Amino acid sequence: MSTRLSHGGRLTDRSTPVQFTFNGRSFSGYAGDTLASALLAGDQMMMGRSFKYHRPRGVVSSGAEEPNALVNLGQGDTHEPNARATTTEIFQGLKASSQNHWPSLEYDVGAVNAHLSRFLPAGFYYKMFIHPRPLWKHVYEPFIRQSAGLGKAPHPEARDPDTYEHFYAYTDVLVVGGGVAGLQAALEAGRAGAEVLLLEQTAHWGGRTPVDGGEIDGLDPDAWIEKAVGELEAMPNVRIRTRTMGAGIYDHGYVLGYERLTDHAPGQPGPRHRLWRIRAKQVVTATGAIERPLAFAGNDIPGVMLASAVRDYLVNYGVAVGDRTVVVTTNDDGYRTAIALKRAGLDVPAVLDAREYGGGALMDQAKEMGIRVETGRGISKVKGGKRVTGVATCGIAGSGALIDEIACDCVAMSGGWSPVVNLWSHCGGKLFWDEAQACFRPDTDRAPTGADGKPFVTPAGAANGYLYLSETLSDGAVGGRTAATATGHAAGDAAVPETSAPVEAAPRPVWMMPEGAPYEYRAKAWLDYQNDVKVTDVQLAAREGFESVEHTKRYTTLGMATDQGKLSNLNGLATLANALGEEIPQVGTTTFRPPYTPISMGSIAGEARGSVFQPLRRTPMHDWHEAHGVQWEPVGHWRRPYCFPKAGESSEQAVHREITATRDSLGLLDASTLGKILVKGPDAGRFMDMLYTNLMSKLAVGRCRYGLMCSENGFLSDDGVVARLDEDTFLVHTTTGGADRIHAHMEEWLQTEWWDWQVYTANVTEQYAQVGVVGPNARKVLEKLGGMDLSAEAMPFMTWADGTLGGLQARVFRISFSGELSFEVAVPAGQGRALWDTLMEAGAEFNATPYGTEALHVMRAEKGFIMIGDETDGTVIPQDLGLDWAISKKKDDYIGKRAQERSFMDNADRWKLVGLETLDGSVLPDGAYAPTDGKTRNGQRNTQGRVTSSYFSPTLGKGIAMGLVHNGPDRMGEVISFAAADGTTMTEARIVNAVFFDPEGKKQNV
């Protein structure tokens, strides 16, 4: 059984017990325990069930690479699925439960799959469930889907109570990994004067070295680490962070860090996770190495564990994983586990060393301690079900003939070490195959390069393939100095610490144990634990022609689990290479993608959630609207009033009231959201002529003109009123949604095509508040405010003037989008509310009525004015809308002109804008199409037009609509039918002039 020893545990504090529950059962651990170590201490070896066969699974590792021990954490709103027990620090009251079983971890009905595994090889689902067709949708897939997934899904209405934040950091040198290599790299770079940021994913500095042993500068590793951290903390140019993982490296030195602030101490104030968005000039990846499992039959039975993990639980947490541990290894490192166990007084019946001649000094030491060492041996089969009970040993080379059986309750396996090259590879770093150590290592001649074409990532230590203490440290130093030098900081002479550690003998790669294992052994030898991919699955994939490592991965799901193949990838591709008779480097690796381990969605979203999900833009009158019962409509990032319903009024009634009040007397529109862009400079006129279809350069100072903008493909993209402020300055009004887009459009042309023109643009939308004062009494109310001559003579239609209105500095435009007498009054944004209040007060006697976007839309439709986004959709050119008059014939060019000369666009035979009136006065369905005779070559109904805007006009007391109809203007008076959404119900409508109201413009021109 696994148990807590009476002493030991360098990371645990035995004076602080911590109570928690697992599957509802109470457990006790110590502060500093991980969930995995505390469960092991309570003899809870089984921690989960595998994905496909629901095999009982115990923890296999002690770190980020864990594929088996995934648990549900928390409940309700704080429930988190798929947390690795090995990286979860326990706290008082923690609630964890195992995953993927029913009804319980111990007795799981899904385990029947394991008995069917013969019928469920890799890719079985591609070959089955094909007939009869309806059964896939209604039977097979629902069944498969029901068994999918690992962790419990959060409740549909779960609302994460925690907060998350983003940090932005800039640094010369970022060191990822706080093992001894990372510490040494940070020391070197820090001493050279570079700004350094050092990140460590766990809560502790020093990585594996304190567990693995050795001496650094004559010190015990823990003492050296403490000294190194002390020196780093004292340097003002160095920042260090634990519980912060380097998640991904992106182009140009952009790195994501993932800091877990309160996962180990919920309830503490502050955010749960913090996402570090780092720009580093140089990155040192000191990310260490991960031990590989060995492929032998039964290597997934709880109690079979990485040798390094067995050692970690012993040294770091004082936990004995078993009483009797058989060590099976292909390299010297496995002996460290045997020695540590023996020292702790635990039984090590044997070390099975795959190498014919065994290992080096560590083997000798083990032998001296009385440990039985068998060389050239391996495990043919592990015995046991929910827990290891023994192993059958065999020769490495043969087919697994039994040599002897050894009773044990733990198997510690070491298949060698693989450098963690994930971060190196994220941004294009390449690898080479190191035959001697049997691992892929960073090829520093093919490093990720930055904008200057120079490398910006340096691997260091074990992550660079330097697995032994002395070379790990010296390579860490090289990494730190290389990075510091590359950022312009002269690094002094290296002060590489002196180390002492046993010399190790060469490892022997073993990809299948025994090498000639028969099918029944290979079919029980797991490569990917979580996804249940076995050696036979990879061999089947190879046999069926899935020869690319990517094909094999996708066919078998090897490496696609939550650990992303940290334990399985190399073993899998070596198995594939063997099956194909190719060399491992020829088969290559799959692609390493961010993040290194999964990061919370909450941390990615950061603070941007709820009401601050996106910036909310408010006009200066926003609060007034809010206080007067506004019904909002989101338009871009703005909120615009849709209408202002009064008590008991529907929004439709409100809109009708607003229109009638405006047409009868006086309406007020908050027009502040309209885009306002200043275009200024000696070449402004020339630029405006290119931007607009109109001849804007001839616009007189003091006058306004309605203008059209097209995309380079000729399609109408925006419209609005342009005012010429002076010879060099235009004020461009855009649609509300178009302001940012049009400003960017201007800048793109100025910066990429006309970079030598002297034109400057500024988006001043938010600098001004603007109010549309609309209706027969518009002039009266403004005159009441006083300060400007707004008479028809002084201020004719389509002019503007600066002045003072009611004591406010104002710019008044006489323009109209409603067909009424109308002024738009702009004041500095800070005066907007004052202007609005003044107008409401002065307008009281005229029944001044604020109106919203819907009334605006209806009134413009009554007048036949087009609306960008309604009459246009990116496929409409001005000529389709009868706006030929706004296209200057006098100039050589404008954006979109050449496009509009293309044969299909320069064709009279197009869908064009008309008005539409139903015969019965009803409102046409918005967006309805008018079918016509026949079908397309593809069997679709032919159409001859569609409705672009449709409203009930309270002014006219009937439905009105605008639409694009094939050759519409030539078909006035014709009646055509529009289909409802069901495709069959038809509404008849007559084609009429689009100007429904006051076609002579009498109301406007007063």
Add this chain to the structure above:
Amino acid sequence: MKRYSVFAVARQALSNHQGWERAWRNATPKKRYDVVIVGAGGHGLATAYYLGKNFGITNVAVIEKGWLGGGNTGRNTTIIRSNYLQDPSAAIYEKSRSLYETMSQDLNYNVMYSPRGVLMLAQTEHEVRGYRRTANANALQGVDTEFVSPKRVKEIVPIINLDGPRYPVLGGLWQARAGTARHDAVAWGYARACSDMGIDIIQKCEVTGVRRDGDRVTGVDTTKGQIDCDKLGILVAGHSGHLAGMAGFRLPIESVALQALVSEPIKPIMDCVVMANTVHGYMSQSDKGEMVIGGGADGYNNYTQRGSFHHIEETVRALVETFPMVSRLKMLRQWGGIVDMTGDRSPILSKTPVEGVFINCGWGTGGFKAIPGSGWGFAELMARGTSPLCDEFSLGRFREGRFIDESVAAGVAH
């Protein structure tokens, strides 16, 4: 070809699965083919398949620089829908969707087409109007869609937050017969069926040049030698410009990286596909349990198939807002694929200035759903010189200004 079935699996189980044959032959190139297809992605393989199946043309080679299905076919978010606005788009995507419905039986390969429904959320008045219009157009195009109320949206997707403070859900465009399929299986199924018809699939074979006799194509140079052909089809999303350059013409496309990600697998919580275009994100749950999430394309042209972060941030933010329960899920993996974007965001299936060379590209962010329809039409175009599904997607449309613009209906993502 030995047929796949539950009985075949049972038989093989008794012999430890030692008897399974290769899914496709590992062909060495012949000297000459009637048709050479460049690009063994979904579109290339589907084209080859329908050339054989519908036109009896099986002296065909599909050549592939890397491994088959390794481009966007293996990188997309597997959404299949046909609720497009414009007639030519609706035609080819609906043909495609209908072929997906029977693909498993047709290919004797379970591609797991799962008609779980696609819901496109309307979160502004503008979107409501746009989707109502699309529903109207779809009714006449024979595409089954409906505009549904917020209440119905919540019934379809219980995890949705209808009343977000910024963009409350106002309704949605629902296509019940749309869904997802297993993307790799589509490539593998076509490859297996092609191989069975005698079509050669040649992987790890890069085209280095296009051979011409005047304005006529005569073959290609490859890393496995010269291969002659009468007709050449180019279906190499992400590298279309390169291949067109080799053939001697230019294309009106730009290439950008499109970003996607998956969460860790969780038990089933979401049945359908939801696309939220106002906030830029879409999500579905795979049969393995992962939430499959897509977002926008990078804002700059690029050929690296790497993930970048800024769109991931925007997308995840949108989804946390739309589906608050995802906040405590974790992102497992992110990746990028290179998509060809045309001026009107619609594809090109066309003859080219070089006689005998045909190009199929420009699917932008939405190519996976089109694979069978595209292959069906493009095979017809290559065999007959004309195809109702393809003719309006000709290269000439850019010269004529006959754009097929879906931006109003499709928003950010296809």
